[in-house]
Amino acid sequence: MSTVADTRLLPGKTVRARILSEVSAYVNQVGRIGKLVSISIGNVPEVAVYVRNQARAASAVGVPFDQQLWDRSISQEVCQSLIREMNDDPDVLGIILQRPVPDHINVRALQAAIHPLKDVEGMNPASIGNIVYNDVAMAPCTAAAAVELIRETGLTMAGLEVVMVGHSEIVGKPVAMMLMAEGATVTVCHHMTRSVAMHSRRADVVVVAVGKAHLIGPDMIKPGAVVIDIGINHVPGPDGPVVVGDVQTDAVKEVAGWITPVPGGVGLVTVAILLRNAIRAHQQQRAAGWIR
Numbered sequence: 001m002s003t004v005a006d007t008r009l010l011p012g013k014t015v016r017a018r019i020l021s022e023v024s025a026y027v028n029q030v031g032r033i034g035k036l037v038s039i040s041i042g043n044v045p046e047v048a049v050y051v052r053n054q055a056r057a058a059s060a061v062g063v064p065f066d067q068q069l070w071d072r073s074i075s076q077e078v079c080q081s082l083i084r085e086m087n088d089d090p091d092v093l094g095i096i097l098q099r100p101v102p103d104h105i106n107v108r109a110l111q112a113a114i115h116p117l118k119d120v121e122g123m124n125p126a127s128i129g130n131i132v133y134n135d136v137a138m139a140p141c142t143a144a145a146a147v148e149l150i151r152e153t154g155l156t157m158a159g160l161e162v163v164m165v166g167h168s169e170i171v172g173k174p175v176a177m178m179l180m181a182e183g184a185t186v187t188v189c190h191h192m193t194r195s196v197a198m199h200s201r202r203a204d205v206v207v208v209a210v211g212k213a214h215l216i217g218p219d220m221i222k223p224g225a226v227v228i229d230i231g232i233n234h235v236p237g238p239d240g241p242v243v244v245g246d247v248q249t250d251a252v253k254e255v256a257g258w259i260t261p262v263p264g265g266v267g268l269v270t271v272a273i274l275l276r277n278a279i280r281a282h283q284q285q286r287a288a289g290w291i292r
Ligand SMILES: NC(=O)C1=CN([C@@H]2O[C@H](COP(=O)(O)OP(=O)(O)OC[C@H]3O[C@@H](n4cnc5c(N)ncnc54)[C@H](OP(=O)(O)O)[C@@H]3O)[C@@H](O)[C@H]2O)C=CC1
Pocket: 142, 165, 166, 167, 168, 169, 170, 171, 172, 189, 190, 191, 192, 193, 196, 209, 210, 211, 212, 230, 231, 232, 233, 266, 267, 270
């Protein structure tokens, strides 16, 4: 592996550090700030990694973090009433509902129960709807992280040809909307797209959020393009399972101009964006007269 190729890695660490230092300065300036509540329903190992990193980052910037793990047999009604109590609790700054939730829970109804001013992930239908109006202040964290990493390349967003592979409500769709708001030309591919390669080969930027290891190879990328790999997949490695993205990173790195590594890329920035959203929630609550 040459050092020249490594400079093509877009470092999540740098972007994360920049965002967290802004958050930290804000928290220091306001002094006292409410807590960020993370709700996990049932134990999911992938979520546990995310929550651990959230707790670490929150502690580093001085945001109190309350990690709640609800029993997987909890009822929809109880979840909703617990969320309503948090909406009314002045000590709660924001609420994030970790996905996935057990099958008997209606995730959309729970997301709708989170008050928009405490919805730090922007997944309440009212918040996510604002993205259509180009109001992206409280966007889903992973989508915002992908946009932030594209910005890090210094490329001009206006007119950029972007291919988004995957169209989930939490990643693919918001990424597409946010990039359209920046003036990019966005093509969205999904499992029924006849040839993802036909689209991705013409793109200046390819963003991938599918959840299939090795899906994107070097033959699918235009030389010099930006590749943002959001996927998280556990695959067998020589010393046990390892985490890889959806992109064949080593091979694609030889073709791409920039690529985000997994781990060390989008995930790190996602956590920082959550905290940035938390301080935005604080600003909005202040503007609404909820807090002084
Ligand atoms: N780093 C981070 O912060 C985060 C990472 N992730 C990771 O990102 C990945 C995607 O997550 P998420 O969006 O929630 O997943 P979903 O499973 O909700 O969505 C996957 C998307 O990929 C599409 N898809 C499936 N197969 C193909 C294919 N062969 N070609 C093109 N598109 C395809 C699906 O299309 P269709 O619906 O039409 O089947 C769907 O839109 C996962 O690996 C997840 O772990 C997720 C959230 C945060």
